[in-house]
Amino acid sequence: MxxxxxxxxxxxxxxxxxxxxxxxxxxxxxxxxxxxxxxxxxxxxxxxxxxxxxxxxxxxxxxxxxxxxxxxxxxVPVLDLRQLEQLSFARTQIEPHLASLATARIDAAQIERLATIDDALNNAIQQGDIRGYLEHNHAFHSELYDAADAQILAGMAAALWLRVGPSLRVVCGRIGTQNLPDMHDEALRAMRAGDAAAVAAAIAADIAQGHAHIRADLSPE
The missing domain is CATH 1.10.10.10 (Winged helix-like DNA-binding domain superfamily/Winged helix DNA-binding domain)
Incomplete structure (x- = not known):
């Protein structure tokens, strides 16, 4: 991206x-x-x-x-539930497909770069570093999607992240980073095995986790 x-x-x-x-x-x-x-x-x-x-x-x-x-x-626009559902649909269609395409092209060095980014993300989670969490989470997805070499889809994904990022920051401030696990380990294992379907499934689940937290924050008590 x-x-x-x-x-x-x-x-x-x-x-x-x-x-x-x-x-x-x-x-x-x-x-x-x-x-x-x-x-x-x-x-x-x-x-x-x-x-x-x-x-x-x-x-x-x-x-x-x-x-x-x-x-x-x-x-920055304030998301409502209807908009979030549209973003969820778009992201879970585009981003897992990018991850699948990337798996067919990615090499060992790129996978290790992703693992290094994920290590930094995990450290940010442990330290309660919200900005670090957000930056490394975005960097992981961006690096992975760039490996797909699909500029049109990657551009769409980048635009969708701009719509979601501010609300994810609000969620982090409310519940903290410890309650925001990701599916990156699962994605990395699948990448190393060359299992494109499993990588796509891990990314789809990762998106669903983040959106579930945003949905809970937007829903009336």
Whole structure:
């Protein structure tokens, strides 16, 4: 799920760096769902000019990761249950398929990189490091999906993560990282065995676990 520009230039322009920085603020929950922020506030936070910030906002709004709130304010959209069900359907169709495609192409070195990322994720869970958990969880999936060499599907998956990431951050803040197990060990074992169906099943279960926590957080008492 890497940006195409990230793979084509070693020195991306300022507007691309600003986009990535703001995207990560959304993806890893630095901007809480519904929390309004101003363009000037983002300029100050990101330490860049107003033009690249406006461009980053435009791109992320088009991707559904931000929405205009009026008075020159923007916010991360607040998920509702109906939207979550749509995201669950899309993710469980696209991401397990990417994982299956990746299994046919992945080599031993790539699997070990995934294992290293998962070790860091497990350490973040043990340490209660929410940001570390979110970053390493995203990195694991991103690395795996990139191995599929299916740019259209990987781009769709990246956009879906932008919709879900902020709500997952809210859940982590409520229940802590210890209650967010993943299915990465199962996926890694299946990758080493070359079992594409089992890798896909592990990723589907991983998505379902995370969405179940978000669903519980969104559901009325």
């Amino acid at each position: 890497k940006d195409q520009s990230q793979t084509t230039t070693a020195n991306p322009p300022a507007h691309e760096l600003t986009y990535r920085a703001l995207r990560d603020m959304v993806l890893f929950g630095e901007l809480a769902p519904g929390q309004p922020v101003t363009i000037q506030g983002l300029v100050a936070s990101l330490g860049t000019g107003i033009t690249p910030v406006r461009e980053a906002i435009r791109r992320l709004t088009a991707e559904g990761a931000l929405e205009a709130k009026g008075n020159r304010r923007i916010a």
